[in-house]
Amino acid sequence: MKTVIDFHIHSRFSRACSKELTLPNIARWCERKGIGIVGTGDFTHPKWTEEIETQLVETEPGLYSLADGSSKTRFLLSVEISSIYKQGGKVRRVHNVVLSPSIDAAKRLIGSLKARDCNLGSDGRPIVGLSSKDLLTLALESDARTLFVPAHAWTPWFAIFGSESGFDSIEECFGVDLAKEIHAIETGLSSDPPMNWRLSALDSVLLVSNSDAHSLRNLGREANRMDLETLSFDSFASVLKKRDRDRFIETLEFFPEEGKYHADGHRDCGVRSSPSETKKTGGKCPVCGKSLTVGVLTRVEKLADRPEGFRPETAVPFRHLIPLEETIAETLGKGKGTKSVLEIYDRMTTEIAPEFELLLEYPLADLKDKVPDLLIEALRRVRAGEVEVAAGYDGEFGTIKIFSDDDRARPVQKNLF
Numbered sequence: 001m002k003t004v005i006d007f008h009i010h011s012r013f014s015r016a017c018s019k020e021l022t023l024p025n026i027a028r029w030c031e032r033k034g035i036g037i038v039g040t041g042d043f044t045h046p047k048w049t050e051e052i053e054t055q056l057v058e059t060e061p062g063l064y065s066l067a068d069g070s071s072k073t074r075f076l077l078s079v080e081i082s083s084i085y086k087q088g089g090k091v092r093r094v095h096n097v098v099l100s101p102s103i104d105a106a107k108r109l110i111g112s113l114k115a116r117d118c119n120l121g122s123d124g125r126p127i128v129g130l131s132s133k134d135l136l137t138l139a140l141e142s143d144a145r146t147l148f149v150p151a152h153a154w155t156p157w158f159a160i161f162g163s164e165s166g167f168d169s170i171e172e173c174f175g176v177d178l179a180k181e182i183h184a185i186e187t188g189l190s191s192d193p194p195m196n197w198r199l200s201a202l203d204s205v206l207l208v209s210n211s212d213a214h215s216l217r218n219l220g221r222e223a224n225r226m227d228l229e230t231l232s233f234d235s236f237a238s239v240l241k242k243r244d245r246d247r248f249i250e251t252l253e254f255f256p257e258e259g260k261y262h263a264d265g266h267r268d269c270g271v272r273s274s275p276s277e278t279k280k281t282g283g284k285c286p287v288c289g290k291s292l293t294v295g296v297l298t299r300v301e302k303l304a305d306r307p308e309g310f311r312p313e314t315a316v317p318f319r320h321l322i323p324l325e326e327t328i329a330e331t332l333g334k335g336k337g338t339k340s341v342l343e344i345y346d347r348m349t350t351e352i353a354p355e356f357e358l359l360l361e362y363p364l365a366d367l368k369d370k371v372p373d374l375l376i377e378a379l380r381r382v383r384a385g386e387v388e389v390a391a392g393y394d395g396e397f398g399t400i401k402i403f404s405d406d407d408r409a410r411p412v413q414k415n416l417f
Helices: 023-033 046-055 103-115 132-142 170-179 200-204 233-241 275-280 296-303 324-332 339-351 355-360 373-384 405-409
Strands: 002-006 037-039 056-060 063-066 074-087 090-100 147-150 184-186 206-208 223-227 248-253 264-266 271-273 318-320 388-390 399-401
Touching: 023 037, 023 046, 023 063, 023 074, 023 339, 023 355, 046 056, 046 103, 056 074, 074 103, 074 132, 090 103, 090 132, 103 132, 132 147, 132 170, 147 233, 206 233, 206 248, 264 275, 271 275, 275 296, 324 339, 324 355, 324 373, 324 399, 339 355, 355 373
Parallel strands: 002 037, 037 074, 147 184, 184 206, 248 318
Antiparallel strands: 002 223, 056 063, 063 074, 074 090, 090 147, 223 248, 264 271, 388 399
């Protein structure tokens, strides 16, 4: 069964997340996006746990649907946990995603965290004083089938390989014995598979991508396409545990430059810096002299043992995408979330096809009488990777252009419908 999976998202109980993130809303938006399996996010939060138990029913082993039967979307029990602790004489801040195979397993993990005085009610993404290794141990004790995935692995401040508070290897973070329980890592918005292929140490894990969505419209901005043997938690888990490159079709990626920690830089001074420029300035901002935030590019360069462009024989394919709403906004020359952009997005995803089908495989020729040529050309360029990107840095998202300034200087069709 081929399906799109986005297992790292959040609920409205996570800090800085939309109040519209309810289970029914998530299910409906996944249908609009074309996502078959989505994470619940935040299952350790007591109020969200209650909603999961009352609003979802187990329809296949380890997968859940809305109890009223109003959606085909399947939910996977997931939570992102922030571990802040000292190890090796340094403060570590690492985010990890835990995927539980059942409500009972999730409750056992919740009980173990409460027993260690972890405050689970303050944030859907709880902060715990446990090391990543200890958290992994508790997760496996709750159920040996539990999956544990380091989140957005290269983010400077909160990730396993983060330049500011992370580690140089999976083994350093989890220990040699437990490192074998890490079957996948999440590349995050600021890196893509080719960047991760430069580390031979990552050949033993799968590279996965998820949205880490804080709003409904960001669901699926990164995702995974798999061909599962059956619709079940164990079938999904077997792809990760067996590193099954046949059933893992591809990851769907941001252009990594668009991620907000791709390059080095200092946001307060508007300084974006390449690895070579950072080296020349000694890691200091050329404007104010403060330290630059070291981005993913430089961090990968530091840990890499392979040249740029290397591709392992066992690599899972990937595709760079721009979300449909963003593509429409770029075509119109307007901001995301504006009325005209949303009207077009809503019409396309309800009257033509779900978003992923439109982005990936819907025949562009069949759009001829449904949308104007300018939008069809935008979709073609996105599929071909013909875009211009200015890299994000120090918490500032990068900018992406489908149409250049020269393109916009020519007469264009201004009204899409």
